[in-house]
Amino acid sequence: MSKRLTDTVVVPVAHESDARKTAAALEPYDVDRVVVVHVVEKAGGAPDKTPVEQSEEIAEASFAAFRETFPDADDALAYRRDVVGGIIDLAEQEDASAIAFRPREEGRIVRFLSGDHSLRLVTQSPIPVISLPSEDDE
């Protein structure tokens, strides 16, 4: 049986408004199953930059915002130091056919400091990665 790109699409979101915009960008496309994922960034042995409980609240809010557009979306949460690795692991765990994400407009310095998640996701993912258009980013 041939696989289709849209069987199970894993969609990483960073926060509530990112989730809303990502969902809007994905909406026009026909997808069988959507799993919205969030990776809580851990410091790995040092105190986190954001309290874990707050990160969990952000994850919940993001999932809820995503479901405004995709009410049936599943969700998955991981705690990882390496956000991109976390996304890929979650995608494998969900047996995803593709990862769909919305690259965010970021300055050069931010990209440098945050290790340019977009680039790493695209280059490191063992499964197809779909980049959603992101025109209305402020």
Place this chain on the structure above:
Amino acid sequence: MTEGDEELAKDLGLVSAMTIGIGTMIGAGIFVLPGVAANTNDAGPIVVVSFLVGGVIAMVNALSISELGTAMPKAGGGYYYINKSLGPMFGSIAGMGDWMGLAFASAFYCIGFGQYLAVFVGLPSLAFLSPIQVGALVAGAVFVAVNYIGAKETGGVQTVIVTLLLAILAAFAVAGFFSFDYGILTSDGGLTPNGYGVILPGTALVFVSFLGYAKIATVAEELKNPGRNLPIAIIGSVAIVTTIYAILVSTMLGVVPWRDLVEDAPVAQAAEIAFPSSLLGFSGVAAVAASVMTLGALLATASSANASILASARINFAMGRDRIVTNWLNEIHPSYATPYRSILVTGALIIVFIAALGQEIEVLAKAASVLHLIVYALMNVALIVFREADPEYDPEFTVPFYPVTPIVGGFLSLGLVAFMDQIEIALSGAFVLAAIVWYFLYARDETTQEGVLSEYVTRREDELPDGVVDAADAVAPNEDDDFSVMVPLANPKTEKDLITLASAIAKQKGGTVDAVHIVKAPDQTSLEYAAENPEVFEEDYHGILDAAEQNAETFGVDVETHTILSHRLFEQIFDAAKSHDADMVVMGWDEDAHGSPGRVESALDELTEDLPCDFLVLKDRGFDASEILVPTSGGPDSDLSAEVAKLLQAEYGSTIRLLHVADDTDAGREFLADWAERHGLEDAELLVESGDVEDAIARAAEDASMMIVGATEQGLLSRLVRRSLVLDVVDEVSCSVLLAERAREKSFLDKLFGN
């Protein structure tokens, strides 16, 4: 194992936790304070004992923090426990105290950083800022920036820094051991040149060196196995740094005569002397050692400042979650995923403190300590409250010798505050006061959290003295989640109309009706007996509530019912309105509605001057809201009449007529038109009359089915009860009359100081 194979939110092990504690503490005590401490008050070598006493006080509190932390491994630490236990007013004080204490401490660490930076590079002085302050400001800005963008700090780096520091200090201790000269230690006036009286003021100064252990509790949520690791890390780090301080300060004072120990960068100075100038043929060893020590000092102060900024964001988050501060503060940066606003605000405070107080490093150190000590004292009280009043409190680690330990911890903490100077106490006092004002002006209306303590007090209302209960009420948060209309019911005849009125209002406001049946028990009977046997005092005591429930349900509003046994009917209504957090009371008024009038007049005056909520009193002559008359002469009570009239209009489509009696009818017309517009009653019929007020009202009321009268002056209710109502017209008209009196809360200051 690949990184993060386990989905674990908790990734701080024992070593990480310990390094947070040690890393935060070790910066100040050794690198910044010895010179200041030894020279201040001419304490001399005995200052070592000051450090030890500080360690003991820290240890007692560390035991309490450990217990609380294992019971509630939550973000926020001390603030969280106090808020949960003693309620949001003390929570506000603790949150503010912790937050400002951390900002002061960070400013202090930055100054320490600046001192050692000045050893390395020539810093300019700018305007009123000393070179050290300039260095501190730059450092502070960098630390804030690092936290703002959330540069990845790893446990590895943290551990390396602390290990490096310990190694540097160990090398210093060894070198110092060989250069140590007991003669130098006692050279200037012996061990106690100025007696033992300087020990505690010294402790007050150096206590800032021991603040770091509490930071472990602020990240307790991230600890693996907190039940075991939290106490070990907290108690262990206090024990370790106390030992290190004692050894190193002794060493330092045995190398450099205490009078010569500089106040800025003392470790660099001591290292230069402690290390031999040449070793194994290498010259310049001492200079290199001094440089290494300076690097160590920079690392140590930076790590302390950094940890403090991080911890303050945790406390803000915890306060935001309880709505003590606005959650705006805790919003996460869209790209950096850091609580950037909280970090910026804290950073701004740190910068201000450095600029304003940076030349008085002692003030910074002590202000940080006073605020932390206040929090520690409250925390010990919180611990006792949890143990005594919270059946669900179940810490894995328990303090030994309870209740002696927390009591001693509380007294030691406050006792040490007494050895601070007035300026630090005043500064900290100002922040505590600001926290209280903040609570009453902002947080009280926002937060919904009640402390274990006030729940305990409410549960035992009857056993505890009134003063205690009132005090607990006075500081309890205002709940405004749901509009609730309370209806005290006594007379089955008026029940239906009262519930109808209340339900109509509750329905329009989207609120609930709280039907309360107050059963009067004779004074001779104990309330406990009455509560168990209500039927003795009133047959079918629940019948009236069943009827109320049915009537209210026809409006589709939620209704709650309660029976209250009381010796004093009228006063009980006020108490119930307060304890049920009613927003409005709708009550009936006829000859025997609420029992013996005027029996306790002075108490009633007191009560009615402080109406807990809006009151509507219905003189019932058949409920019919089709033609409503609202006489008005302005004022807050007639605002309420207008509001109620509008609510009834919305429910029943009533016609509303407004009446104003004035001698000058033109001015009266203008007033009334304006009044109607301001209250959204433009569609009402306006009536302006002159002459006798009561006659005018009586005439106008002839076609009305209901009249709503605002109490024109304060105290309507008390006059009502004493049957001394001046508005005789209420008895003359034939329609139902609704008297409205606005809540009259005592002012915030009256409440605070008991008038």
